[in-house]
Amino acid sequence: MVFFSARIPHEPGDGAYARPLTARRRARVDALLRRRIAERIPLPYLTHRAFFAGLELYVDTRVLVPRSPIAELALQRFRPWAAARRVRRILDIGTGSGAIALACAMAFPRALIDAVDISPAALQVCRRNVRKFDLTKQVRVLRSDHFDAVRGCRYDIIVSNPPYVGRAEMRRLPREYRHEPALGLSSGADGLDSVRAIFADARRHLNDDGILVVEVGNTEGTLLRAYPRLPFIWPDIAMGGGGVFLLRATDLEKASGG
Numbered sequence: 688m689v690f691f692s693a694r695i696p697h698e699p700g701d702g703a704y705a706r707p708l709t710a711r712r713r714a715r716v717d718a719l720l721r722r723r724i725a726e727r728i729p730l731p732y733l734t735h736r737a738f739f740a741g742l743e744l745y746v747d748t749r750v751l752v753p754r755s756p757i758a759e760l761a762l763q764r765f766r767p768w769a770a771a772r773r774v775r776r777i778l779d780i781g782t783g784s785g786a787i788a789l790a791c792a793m794a795f796p797r798a799l800i801d802a803v804d805i806s807p808a809a810l811q812v813c814r815r816n817v818r819k820f821d822l823t824k825q826v827r828v829l830r831s832d833h834f835d836a837v838r839g840c841r842y843d844i845i846v847s848n849p850p851y852v853g854r855a856e857m858r859r860l861p862r863e864y865r866h867e868p869a870l871g872l873s874s875g876a877d878g879l880d881s882v883r884a885i886f887a888d889a890r891r892h893l894n895d896d897g898i899l900v901v902e903v904g905n906t907e908g909t910l911l912r913a914y915p916r917l918p919f920i921w922p923d924i925a926m927g928g929g930g931v932f933l934l935r936a937t938d939l940e941k942a943s944g945g
């Protein structure tokens with residue numbers, strides 16, 4: 688917040704800490720802090736910027752604040768599970784701000800990315816970010832209910848941070864989350880509605896050596912109980928967070944049986 692108000696870069700050099708804050712900028716920090724505390728507004732909605740996989744994105748309340756641990760996997764080009772040099776097409780389902788799609792575009796400059804979301808409002812933000820990084824030729828932004836707009840397309844990687852909060856947990860969420868679009872969080876009684884929709888169609892949209900990468904956060908236990916036969920891979924995330932699984936295309940055939 689101080690960095691933002693003082694216009695200090697996100698990753699400042701040593702000298703930045705010695706720079707005095709002017710009275711005007713201090714007042715700005717105070718005003719932001721007051722809103723953050725009193726209204727419980729997440730900071731990125733106050734500053735309209737969020738950092739994801741080294742990218743500075745525009746955000747507002749039309750999109751979830753990007754924070755998926757998938758950032759780290761994208762930076763590592765989903766190795767060792769993806770044949771990184773052969774990746775040509777990637778689908779990001781529920782792209783929101785476009786964070787994961789853009790991280791993928793940077794990590795795989797030769798791949799075409801489809802960034803889809805059901806929310807037209809979220810897609811406005813996504814388009815703004817795609818333009819910001821001058822990636823309109825590499826990233827296609829589409830309104831889509833899961834796979835609806837990409838019927839017939841096949842991908843090397845399907846990635847998603849879908850909504851995955853169950854009904855009971857929705858009621859218990861801290862106030863900060865209420866500033867985020869419910870469409871980005873809520874997913875049926877047990878939180879798995881979106882994951883089920885992805886499982887239903889992912890195999891036919893993946894190449895044979897493709898992978899599916901999905902964040903489910905703390906809905907991991909519910910998922911494991913619902914799909915006891917699926918050989919989920921849960922990568923370690925060094926930067927913190929977790930609850931992201933990978934599945935190979937060939938293993939997805941077992942998803943239909945639950």
Ligand SMILES: C[S@@+](CC[C@H](N)C(=O)[O-])C[C@H]1O[C@@H](n2cnc3c(N)ncnc32)[C@H](O)[C@@H]1O
Pocket residue numbers: 750751752753754755780781782783784785786787803804805806809831832833848849850851870871872881
């Ligand atoms: C948890 S947010 C993730 C946003 C972004 N990918 C990120 O990681 O910051 C989930 C996103 O899925 C979108 N979504 C919800 N239901 C969807 C559906 N049926 N089809 C496509 N997108 C959906 C929401 O609008 C929201 O943008």
